[in-house]
Amino acid sequence: MAAQNLKHALFCAFITVIIAYPILGLNLVAEGTSVKLEGANTATVVNVFLAAVAVFLFQVFRDNIMGVFGKVPNLNPLAKRGPVPQEKRLLMERVFFVAIILLALIWPFIVSRGAVDLATLVLIYIMLALGLNVVVGLAGLLDLGYVAFYAVGAYTFALLSQYFGISFWLALPIGALLAALFGFVLGFPVLRLRGDYLAIVTLGFGEIIRILLNNWTSLTGGPNGIGGIPDPTLFGMEFGRRVKEEGNVSFHETFGIAYSGEHKVIFLYLIALVLAIFTLLVIRRFMRMPVGRAWEALREDEIAARSLGMSRTAVKLSAFTIGAFFAGFAGTVFASKQGFISPESFVFLESAIILAIVVLGGMGSQVGVILAAIAVTILPELAREFSEYRMLIFGAAMVLMMVWRPQGLLPMRRIQIELKEQG
Amino acid sequence: MLEVQNLSMRFGGLLAVDQVSVDVQEHEIVSIIGPNGAGKTTVFNCISGFYKPTGGKILFQGQEIQGKPDYKISRLGMVRTFQHVRLFSKMTVVENLLVAQHRHLNTNLLAGLLKTPDYREREKKSLERARYWLERVGLIDMANWEAGNLAYGQQRRLEIARCMVTEPQLLMLDEPAAGLNPAETKELDQLIVSLKEDYNVSVLLIEHDMSLVMGISDRINVINQGRPLASGTPEEIRQNDDVIKAYLGEA
Ligand SMILES: Nc1ncnc2c1ncn2[C@@H]1O[C@H](COP(=O)(O)OP(=O)(O)OP(=O)(O)O)[C@@H](O)[C@H]1O
Ligand SMILES: [Mg+2]
Numbered sequence: 144m145a146a147q148n149l150k151h152a153l154f155c156a157f158i159t160v161i162i163a164y165p166i167l168g169l170n171l172v173a174e175g176t177s178v179k180l181e182g183a184n185t186a187t188v189v190n191v192f193l194a195a196v197a198v199f200l201f202q203v204f205r206d207n208i209m210g211v212f213g214k215v216p217n218l219n220p221l222a223k224r225g226p227v228p229q230e231k232r233l234l235m236e237r238v239f240f241v242a243i244i245l246l247a248l249i250w251p252f253i254v255s256r257g258a259v260d261l262a263t264l265v266l267i268y269i270m271l272a273l274g275l276n277v278v279v280g281l282a283g284l285l286d287l288g289y290v291a292f293y294a295v296g297a298y299t300f301a302l303l304s305q306y307f308g309i310s311f312w313l314a315l316p317i318g319a320l321l322a323a324l325f326g327f328v329l330g331f332p333v334l335r336l337r338g339d340y341l342a343i344v345t346l347g348f349g350e351i352i353r354i355l356l357n358n359w360t361s362l363t364g365g366p367n368g369i370g371g372i373p374d375p376t377l378f379g380m381e382f383g384r385r386v387k388e389e390g391n392v393s394f395h396e397t398f399g400i401a402y403s404g405e406h407k408v409i410f411l412y413l414i415a416l417v418l419a420i421f422t423l424l425v426i427r428r429f430m431r432m433p434v435g436r437a438w439e440a441l442r443e444d445e446i447a448a449r450s451l452g453m454s455r456t457a458v459k460l461s462a463f464t465i466g467a468f469f470a471g472f473a474g475t476v477f478a479s480k481q482g483f484i485s486p487e488s489f490v491f492l493e494s495a496i497i498l499a500i501v502v503l504g505g506m507g508s509q510v511g512v513i514l515a516a517i518a519v520t521i522l523p524e525l526a527r528e529f530s531e532y533r534m535l536i537f538g539a540a541m542v543l544m545m546v547w548r549p550q551g552l553l554p555m556r557r558i559q560i561e562l563k564e565q566g
Numbered sequence: 567m568l569e570v571q572n573l574s575m576r577f578g579g580l581l582a583v584d585q586v587s588v589d590v591q592e593h594e595i596v597s598i599i600g601p602n603g604a605g606k607t608t609v610f611n612c613i614s615g616f617y618k619p620t621g622g623k624i625l626f627q628g629q630e631i632q633g634k635p636d637y638k639i640s641r642l643g644m645v646r647t648f649q650h651v652r653l654f655s656k657m658t659v660v661e662n663l664l665v666a667q668h669r670h671l672n673t674n675l676l677a678g679l680l681k682t683p684d685y686r687e688r689e690k691k692s693l694e695r696a697r698y699w700l701e702r703v704g705l706i707d708m709a710n711w712e713a714g715n716l717a718y719g720q721q722r723r724l725e726i727a728r729c730m731v732t733e734p735q736l737l738m739l740d741e742p743a744a745g746l747n748p749a750e751t752k753e754l755d756q757l758i759v760s761l762k763e764d765y766n767v768s769v770l771l772i773e774h775d776m777s778l779v780m781g782i783s784d785r786i787n788v789i790n791q792g793r794p795l796a797s798g799t800p801e802e803i804r805q806n807d808d809v810i811k812a813y814l815g816e817a
Contacts, residue, residue, distance in 0.1 A: 425679065428678070428679055429675070429678075429679075432679075433664070433668050433673050436661060436665050436668070437665065437668055439654070440654050440657065440665040443654045443655065443656055444652050444653070444654055446648075446652060447654065448654075449636045449637045449640070450616075450646055450648075450652075451637075451645065451666045452638075452640040452668075452732065453665075453668060454637045455637070559657070559658050559661060559710070560658070560660065560664065561660070561710045562660040562693065562696065562697060562709040562710060
């Protein structure tokens, strides 16, 4: 046991050195036209060495340290309690939703423009996470390329507006349906795969879409992206200082108020809020419908589900398509918010972040996912000084979560159908 | 209605089922018996499409079904239970029955979102059907329990109810009496007979409990080490020398 620990610890320390030294220590220095490799300075060498020692010590005393972790009282007060009766739980959830929606409604009128903008981003992530939650949390399919459907939604709007002058409101359903179609077409061959294989194929798909967008320069503008994406209008009223399109009127003139850039930001926020609530309610309804029960049944016992005539492909495909649909939704809003999109917004890291939100939130639980989306989007903004270490903090948070609450913030408790007394 | 002809199933070097033939007519209870490892469950797995048989033919209502995917076979009207109970244990008892009826439900997503009259109607009907069967198998008081919290005997009955709500023509039961006490076995005996008499379901039964098998079967097939050993009425089987030898040799 001890010897094994020692060996393992030595190995870990060794890996630390060979990974950390080249990354932190070696520098490429441009000297005129040639590039020279420069060795590490003493401080870095010492630091890498100290890091290796730290890793070594941690691995040697790993059991003891983890033991202490286990003794730390559980930080989450909900953890030790038994299951709450369904009615009470539903009531609590409803109170939570109403409270957060009320807060969200007054939010734009009490905070700065930047905070409203950030809140819009949070709402977009909530939509994405709720959508991915269907795929990962409810249907149990590990999708690492979810961002592809987000990109489909965003690019659909960008391209439609660029080439056909189609407005936000028309592009919204088209983008979502097109993303859903992509989900359906991709899912059809792929959903036969299981677990890890599915994860790898979806990962590949996400990258293919991004690379396609990057290289199909004639259509998508490649890495330069697409700009000039119009803002949403309110019954034909534009929010810009001047009306861009013939026949439209501007919002501030209609109401006879002074122009303010804030109107637009708030309007976009409210649209995102409405769509996020729509997403929440629709998915909540799905969970209580036959399709929601089918997801659960197939996840719990696939063989039993199939023996009752349930087609694995059809059921999983429905989850995949629905998830993609809401990603398309979020993508359209995102394109409209940014006014400019490029493939850079749809890298694998985005998929990873959305997945992390779902996992942190507690797979399947909508309340948990919403809280996690808020936390994951806002915390990095609050800790701007540490933005370089964002991924590091993120990783550390994930590790801590896995130690303390592997089931996520609020693990899912499905809404169960009850048979009422016959009366 | 079911005709299994010369079914064979090979796992690598092991011929688990070798030229077995079974048939079930309308309104009949047919049993498959045999010592442990004889290949009974494997026969079930082939019929229900979980395994693709390596030889032989399976006809259901005159239609060849060997090699078809399991869920399609189930939709033709034959459902099975499992030797080791397979319930959706985190779902409630009534939800288990609703999942089984998904084909009777309106699974159109829009219909569900808008709660169309047809959707409500079917949802209501399947709840009624679930209630009926829960009363029938004596589980109505546990309707809102999580299935995993039921006692073993109750889980077995729920599994049968779950098959029945799909309204099958042929019910395949894999050792339904395993783990039941004598009183429960007797109830099960009556339930199976009633399924045949009152609901016009044919039953294909695998069972070790000899008194149960002899009592309710119309015909019995004996297999031993994958090969058919004998078949006939309970009376014939009881007096068959090969069967007696195989069972005595086993014991
Ligand atoms: N998937 C499989 N792969 C390899 N061998 C298998 C497989 N399934 C069953 N077998 C083998 O086939 C033989 C028959 O098994 P089967 O489960 O059909 O027996 P059984 O008659 O149902 O026995 P029991 O009364 O114990 O349930 C056994 O030797 C078993 O090990
Ligand atoms: Mg068996």
